[in-house]
Amino acid sequence: MEPDHLADLVDRHAAALVLYARQWCSTPEDVVQTAFLKLAQQSTPPESLVPWLYRVVRNGSIDAARAARRRQKYETRAAGQTPNWFLPSDDPTGLDARKAADALSDLPLEIREILVAHLWGGLTFEQIAATVGGSASTAYRRYAAGIDLLRENLRVPCPIPTRK
Amino acid sequence: MPDSDPEVNELCDGDPLARALAKLQPMPTALGGTQLIYLAGQAARERTVAFWRRAFLAQTAVLAAVGGFAAWQFLQPAQTNERPQIVVREADKPLVEEAPMPRDSEPLSGPSGEFHIGHRPPGQRDDLAEYLRIRKEVMTAGLGLLPDAKSATTRPVNPTEFEKSLNLPPGVLTAPYRLPPPAEPPPE
Numbered sequence: 482m483e484p485d486h487l488a489d490l491v492d493r494h495a496a497a498l499v500l501y502a503r504q505w506c507s508t509p510e511d512v513v514q515t516a517f518l519k520l521a522q523q524s525t526p527p528e529s530l531v532p533w534l535y536r537v538v539r540n541g542s543i544d545a546a547r548a549a550r551r552r553q554k555y556e557t558r559a560a561g562q563t564p565n566w567f568l569p570s571d572d573p574t575g576l577d578a579r580k581a582a583d584a585l586s587d588l589p590l591e592i593r594e595i596l597v598a599h600l601w602g603g604l605t606f607e608q609i610a611a612t613v614g615g616s617a618s619t620a621y622r623r624y625a626a627g628i629d630l631l632r633e634n635l636r637v638p639c640p641i642p643t644r645k
Numbered sequence: 646m647p648d649s650d651p652e653v654n655e656l657c658d659g660d661p662l663a664r665a666l667a668k669l670q671p672m673p674t675a676l677g678g679t680q681l682i683y684l685a686g687q688a689a690r691e692r693t694v695a696f697w698r699r700a701f702l703a704q705t706a707v708l709a710a711v712g713g714f715a716a717w718q719f720l721q722p723a724q725t726n727e728r729p730q731i732v733v734r735e736a737d738k739p740l741v742e743e744a745p746m747p748r749d750s751e752p753l754s755g756p757s758g759e760f761h762i763g764h765r766p767p768g769q770r771d772d773l774a775e776y777l778r779i780r781k782e783v784m785t786a787g788l789g790l791l792p793d794a795k796s797a798t799t800r801p802v803n804p805t806e807f808e809k810s811l812n813l814p815p816g817v818l819t820a821p822y823r824l825p826p827p828a829e830p831p832p833e
Binding site: 522570 | 660661662663665666667668669670671672673674675676677678679681682684685688689692
């Protein structure tokens with residue numbers, strides 16, 4: 482892989498990948514770095530590059546979380562710490578970054594990973610289904626359920642009828 | 646990352662909350678493209694170094710094996726090269742003591758296993774010739790060729806002829822026949 486292409490991928494996807502990895506483990510940068518190194522070692526780059534990266538990051542994060550639990554013997558959810566997931570919003574009418582992160586971290590993991598992969602990773606529901614397993618419709622249902630839960634937690638008024 | 650403008654981002658599905666969430670920017674990571682490229686290059690270099698290290702070790706092992714084999718081949722004839730021994734012996738004394746010649750009366754077997762049947766009476770010659778023929782057939786065709794053993798019918802021994810053949814006086818080999826004692830009359 483060309484260095485320019487790799488640098489471009491890092492610039493575009495590293496932050497979202499770190500946010501995605503943060504859903505499982507407390508060392509997301511290491512996991513993402515390992516994923517990019519694995520990508521650089523590929524003799525032929527994978528067909529779907531971004532979904533491939535998300536899949537590798539997901540597997541690496543789960544492994545890292547498992548290793549950390551074995552090593553440190555603590556059961557605290559890494560995602561529950563929410564150490565500044567988002568930049569503070571410049572828009573005064575927008576969402577509060579800290580509250581959004583807290584609300585996001587309260588969601589179940591199987592919903593949260595789909596929200597992060599879709600909203601910040603830009604993956605389609607088919608790609609998410611290929612990454613996490615299951616079908617695209619299941620991924621969409623979980624995404625919609627997550628949005629509804631966030632709306633309740635953040636007390637955001639619903640402009641359209643709720644999908645239930 | 647999806648399009649940074651949630652208003653035109655089709656992934657947000659028209660939901661204002663989804664758009665607002667997508668507007669939030671993930672914290673920038675300390676991960677830099679330059680650092681990653683450097684690490685990737687370092688890993689590639691380590692792989693190359695490891696490959697050439699393995700190739701060097703394999704080449705050294707092959708060369709050592711070939712050298713050892715060549716040295717063994719070179720030393721092998723020197724170990725078996727024996728100096729010629731000169732044996733000095735007396736001219737009259739034979740090197741190996743000769744075996745004594747067989748006598749004519751003994752049944753002979755030559756080096757090839759053949760029997761010499763000369764100097765024998767005609768009856769014994771026939772028996773010996775028959776024996777040699779059967780023996781030769783058995784040696785070539787196996788033991789299955791032999792006829793079943795049958796007990797020869799024996800003639801009852803005539804003591805008189807036997808005594809005569811042994812030059813014994815007549816009646817030596819005949820056991821005296823004793824009459825059984827007369828039966829006693831039953832007691833009354």
